[in-house]
Amino acid sequence: MTAGTALGAVITTAGAPASLQAQGLSGKLALAPEEFADPRNVVLRATVAESRTLKSQSDGLITRFDCIPGGVWKSGTVQMWVDGEPLVSLTLDAPLWRPLSIGAEGEDVAALQKELTRLGFPAEDDGEFGWETAEALSGMWAAIGRDDKEDIAPADTVWLPAAEATINSCEVDAGSPAVSGDPIAELPPAAAMIGLSTVPEGLVAGERELAIGDVVAPVDMDTGDVAKESLASILASPEFQAFTQSGGDGQLTATLRLSTPIEIATAPASAVVIDGELECVVAGRKTIPVDVVASSLGSSILKFSSEIPSSIELTPSGGARCS
Structure with a gap:
């Protein structure tokens, strides 16, 4: 009732x-x-950066491409095959720029070790590519169907800017040529700040959340900002897509309500x-x-x-x- x-x-x-x-x-x-739940209709403010592009780092023929708009790519998984070989989607501090194998040292090695460990393949954490890193890398490759491989090169990967990335659009198909540097998919805007334009008066005390379509996100009532971990879901929502397609001329609205009625x-x-x-x-x-x-x-x-x-x-x- x-x-x-x-x-x-x-x-x-x-x-x-x-x-x-x-x-x-x-x-x-x-x-x-x-x-x-003290529901209130509110207008949101949104600061949005440009969309991001995922690019091929390989040359050859795309033999399989598991990409659908709204789908989520996760680090350590495979969505693209070139010349029959799976390319691993990988989150690093920056796109891999050189081949890495035993003996390599540097910040890129440290970033690789950190991500391998996060994915469940423990590696050293010293920025030096040793046998433990090689074994961790071999384990990751085996998990996605590439055996007897203990190194990694840019052409083996698709760089992701975050551990999970929601796809806005797919730019190629299976059977298309893979060209290093060409776009393969578009992601939602890289950064956004979403929050309340104004805080309604007379709110019942308690923690609050915003409901934007099917997306429910916690909101900090001290700042009026949506929790950062919820931004990706909001950016991928049909309501936000319609807002961005309007060029910001429309209003982004939501329901502000108590998290616990x-x-x-x-x-x-x-x-x-x-x-x-x-x-x-x-x-x-x-x-x-x-x-x-x-x-x-x-x-x-x-x-x-x-x-x-x-x-x-x-x-x-x-x-x-x-x-």
């Missing part, structure tokens, strides 16, 4: 005047607990006693503290610090106090 769609059932008091019973201004109100009950404003800075409702002979987390058109959304009572007084006496 959506908060605000019902006020509960009015249980009239037998002795109340018929005119008040008919108006629902006297008696008790049966409360129905509901979940409330709270339990509330809805009642007419007349049921709430305001006693200085305190707010409460009356159930039987007790007053129960509440927080009015939202109100609209004479209805109040109430959060209880304890169990929600089954019913409350619809119009408490004027002498009711919350303390």
Whole structure:
């Protein structure tokens, strides 16, 4: 049930005047607990860099190309075969620029060792290509179908800028020539900052998330920015693609809501006693503290610090106090 769609059932008091019973201004109100996420429609700000291009580092004939828009390429896997040989998609600090084998030293070796270890093939971490690195590399090659190989060259790889990359478009097909330096696929923009244009007023306290189509992303309410780990999913969403295709002329909208909904009950404003800075409702002979987390058109959304009572007084006496 959506908060605000019902006020509960009015249980009239037998002795109340018929005119008040008919108006629902006297008696008790049966409360129905509901979940409330305080959803707000918001406009987002987005700062986007240019799209990125994956390029071939091999020459030959593309004999297989497992590429679909929206697909995800992961480091350590294969999506492209040239002249029948699988090329490993690999995340390094920079594209591999020279062949590496036993005896090689340098930052590129250290980057390779780090990625091999992350992929589950332990290697040294000293920037020196030794036997342990050769064995790790051999294990990676064997896992993707290339045996008896303990070295690596630029032509063996497709460089990925991140451990996972979502594909925007595929630029070649199986049967096309592979030409070193030519584009093979396009990725979403390299960098983006997405957040709230303005923070709505009167938000219920609590951690919040943004829902953009099917994508749900945590948002830092101190800065209004979406969590960085969610940017790739947002950038690949149809909603964001439509926004970028508009040239930024349209609006990127989302729903801002509580990550964990709270339990509330809805009642007419007349049921709430305001006693200085305190707010409460009356159930039987007790007053129960509440927080009015939202109100609209004479209805109040109430959060209880304890169990929600089954019913409350619809119009408490004027002498009711919350303390």
